[in-house]
Amino acid sequence: FVRYELNNEVHDDILFCQLIPIHTTGEAIFKVIDDYQKQ
Numbered sequence: 806f807v808r809y810e811l812n813n814e815v816h817d818d819i820l821f822c823q824l825i826p827i828h829t830t831g832e833a834i835f836k837v838i839d840d841y842q843k844q
Contacts, residue, residue, distance in 0.1 A: 807820045825837050 806817065808815060808817050810816070819842075821838065821841060823837050823841055825834060
């Protein structure tokens with residue numbers, strides 16, 4: 806979780822880095838993110 810200022814506004818985002826296959830679907834990307842959040 807990161808909080809930063811951009812254009813005089815505060816933003817909250819998830820800092821995330823994970824390998825995914827080169828050719829992938831939206832469903833596969835969702836699964837990678839979902840599995841990460843469950844950890």
